[in-house]
Amino acid sequence: MKSLQIETASLTYPIFIGEGIRKNAVELLSSLNLPMTKILLITDDEVDKHYGEELFNLLHSHWSVKKVTVPSGEQAKSIDMFMKLQTEAIQFHLDRSSCMIALGGGVIGDLAGFVAATFMRGIDYLQFPTTLLAHDSAVGGKVAINHQLGKNLVGAFHQPKAVIYDTGCLATLPDKEMRSGLAEVIKHAFIHDEAFLKDLFTIDSIVKITTEQLNDMIYKGVSIKAAIVSQDEREEGIRAYLNFGHTLGHAVEAEYGYGEMTHGDAVALGMQFALFVSEQVLNCPLDRKHIKNWLKKLGFPVKLKREVSTESLVNRMMSDKKTRGGIIQFVLLDQIGSVSLHSFKAEEIERWLNVWRMEEIE
Amino acid sequence: MKSLQIETASLTYPIFIGEGIRKNAVELLSSLNLPMTKILLITDDEVDKHYGEELFNLLHSHWSVKKVTVPSGEQAKSIDMFMKLQTEAIQFHLDRSSCMIALGGGVIGDLAGFVAATFMRGIDYLQFPTTLLAHDSAVGGKVAINHQLGKNLVGAFHQPKAVIYDTGCLATLPDKEMRSGLAEVIKHAFIHDEAFLKDLFTIDSIVKITTEQLNDMIYKGVSIKAAIVSQDEREEGIRAYLNFGHTLGHAVEAEYGYGEMTHGDAVALGMQFALFVSEQVLNCPLDRKHIKNWLKKLGFPVKLKREVSTESLVNRMMSDKKTRGGIIQFVLLDQIGSVSLHSFKAEEIERWLNVWRMEEIE
Missing domain, CATH: 3.40.50.1970 (Rossmann fold)
Known part of the structure; x- marks a missing residue:
């Protein structure tokens, strides 16, 4: 123990x-x-x-x-x-x-x-x-x-x-739920620990995860989260970093209807969009193609279904708890293992979301 | 101001x-x-x-x-x-x-x-x-x-x-509501300030209270409460003193049905019972007859209505937030201006409540 x-x-x-x-x-x-x-x-x-x-x-x-x-x-x-x-x-x-x-x-x-x-x-x-x-x-x-x-x-x-x-x-735990949890593990690696992310890249199937790997994932995930929370219990500062992938993720989850898509699958989509915006805004060097293919292999969704409108997603983001004074807060990756907080108007997010949805990087 | x-x-x-x-x-x-x-x-x-x-x-x-x-x-x-x-x-x-x-x-x-x-x-x-x-x-x-x-x-x-x-x-504010508030003012005086209580004794009618008296009551009441709360925000110790008159008071309010009796009227009854128990347990020297007549003159109730059973009141007290492990917490007066916290079994409270209800000290 x-x-x-x-x-x-x-x-x-x-x-x-x-x-x-x-x-x-x-x-x-x-x-x-x-x-x-x-x-x-x-x-x-x-x-x-x-x-x-x-x-x-x-x-x-x-x-x-x-x-x-x-x-x-x-x-x-x-x-x-x-x-x-x-x-x-x-x-x-x-x-x-x-x-x-x-x-x-x-x-x-x-x-x-x-x-x-x-x-x-x-x-x-x-x-x-x-x-x-x-x-x-x-x-x-x-x-x-x-x-x-x-x-x-x-x-x-x-x-x-x-x-x-x-x-x-x-x-x-059903595979679907295991994958949902894995998304947050991946998030913790993305925002704080490049070596841990590289370890995770070696997993190519949910069913093959060992108990030893699980113990390690939980220990590292908890450690990263604890380090951030201990500095900012009430989310007045860096705790917002944990929201990486969640601004769009929460909107997707709500728009699909709770239970339709797991939290982790929604966050996985949210992270992919956040990586895209990071590339656009911060020129963050990322091999998004590799990441997308890896996520796809693990069973994560890699695109939004067509019926969900970009406009409704942006409206959802506008009523997110992190949105203040009409400005959407977005966590972006400076590089793997390091994030920062950025503010965008609804129109900017809407424009990027439309571009990202058109993109094909299979 | x-x-x-x-x-x-x-x-x-x-x-x-x-x-x-x-x-x-x-x-x-x-x-x-x-x-x-x-x-x-x-x-x-x-x-x-x-x-x-x-x-x-x-x-x-x-x-x-x-x-x-x-x-x-x-x-x-x-x-x-x-x-x-x-x-x-x-x-x-x-x-x-x-x-x-x-x-x-x-x-x-x-x-x-x-x-x-x-x-x-x-x-x-x-x-x-x-x-x-x-x-x-x-x-x-x-x-x-x-x-x-x-x-x-x-x-x-x-x-x-x-x-x-x-x-x-x-x-x-209707008279009834003014009297309800006055009960808490009286409580603050009872637990912390004998001189203030003596000032209050000079009031013999709700309608005659002046704005100057109100300003003074609020200032003193707030000061007493603030002094206690500042030492014990989360009610782990002396904040419980503020509960003087409230153990029975809350039970009465619930048993009569909310809105049937004001909070202050219920607390006034609760304080009279707490004074009675203080006299029994601590030999606290009190002129309860004078206090009762004064409260009556101000329009406060001085006895419980017959239809309300002692047993149901005790049951209510047993599910009070302050009750822990089946022991009822009661704030008693050592002397005017000074209180302490005591624990009683349900049967003890029930016995006293019955004696108090039989009492005639008009």
Whole structure:
């Protein structure tokens, strides 16, 4: 088992990474010295099938626990599900010294984290991530639910007290979800670590990724994210770098309809567009053809479907949380491993998006 | 105009108090140097009739503002109204550098404050209180909405960037609301300032309170609350003292049904019970008969109505946010001006409540 200490302005907490460590839940949780008068264990019905009962039984032998499941998928990040969990917490008599545990991927972490952030104005929570994508969401304390007009628009900053990352749980992850998580790993490499990106280039198939590679990816991905978040917890500065690929990515995800395209696939498209803009604006030396072919081989989309209009994507970007005063914030690559933040008017982005969509670099 | 600086661990902000200062809104807001790319002005339909257009027009001359009104009364602190305001904020294209302004009493401050705390994970907000009760809620950064199972159960800590308290707005306040606010003023005197309490004893009618007395009450009440909150922003210690009269008060308010009894009337009952328990447990020397008669003269309730069962009140107290591990926290008076925190089992509270309800000290 490896462990990492995440430092933010408001809290320092550990991330434990290792295969099979969920079985040590009682020891790991006890070591944190939290009051835990009660525990609300929150998971989704897919994850529940594999790991729900096992973790519930472990915790139940030491603490007063209730398990609640929500439907799997992005639609669980709704205001209705948020209130349902608040009701469960009240009815199970959680108090301010109680704790919520998120067992699942990013959706469960975001949802349970936001419930914990607001239940009685904030109680402790812990994460047990079960996806590769969660290596990203489990660090940094961003929690939120979706509004029908946009993703993650209602939320808070609420750091977990610990993250217990059992990479053994990734064995049951569908390829599509593994690829979705890989996109954020690739993003972390792009913005911060050229050598790591070169390692990733050697992967040519999702199914061939080994547990050892997974452990390494998670450790490096988490480290990069933690280094950035520790300097800027509330996204007032360099934390925005993590948004590489996400300005278009979020718009694509919303425009296709949540669940139609995974977060990672949308981010993969967003990164390709960001690379294109970086080349145009900063003359960043990139072999985009090679990158595109590699992403395609891994199963990522490499172009937007025709039915989605450029105009609607730009409108989505205009209502993005990072957009201020009508100016769209865009993270561009100066070179691999180094990024900077740039501001563009909607018309500029629209023009580039049209050019990029016409481009053929197969 | 007087001003006070509120210091908390997370933020320091000013409270301006004075008659007619709402008319200087532009100068006061400009002095804060906030980005304010847009302003969402949130008020209720009663307050709107008196001050909504006036403030909107003032702000509109300098900033991009949208005014949104919600129904007046406690029922506005609902999840539906919360989401309606989130939708308004998104549709008016507020961004992270925008600001929400709460024009109204505690309900509007709590609701708008919680929307601001969670919109895009937290943006600036300002308060323009229009009630006496708001002198309490405008200090300390507690914001929340109600759950059908309890008051203020879903919320956050989010400090305003400034509070602009125009005591002239209190002229249009109904007597019932003035009395509700007076209860919190009395509470602040009880827990921290015997001389102030003696001043208050000289008031024998709500309608005879002068603007000068109001200015003084607000200044002293705010000062006491600020002194406590500055030492304990997140209610981990002495901030709990502010809960004097509230353990039973919240239960009464919920059991009667929100809106049936004002917050202040419920707190007045709660304080009388807390004085009774203080006498029993700490032998605190109190002329409860005098206090009861004074409260009665001011129009406060002095006994619980028979239909409300002691058992249901105790059950409500058991699910209070301050209750931890099944133990009810109670703030008791050691002497006037000095309080301490005590823990009781539900059965003890139930027994005292029954004795107190039987008591006749007219």
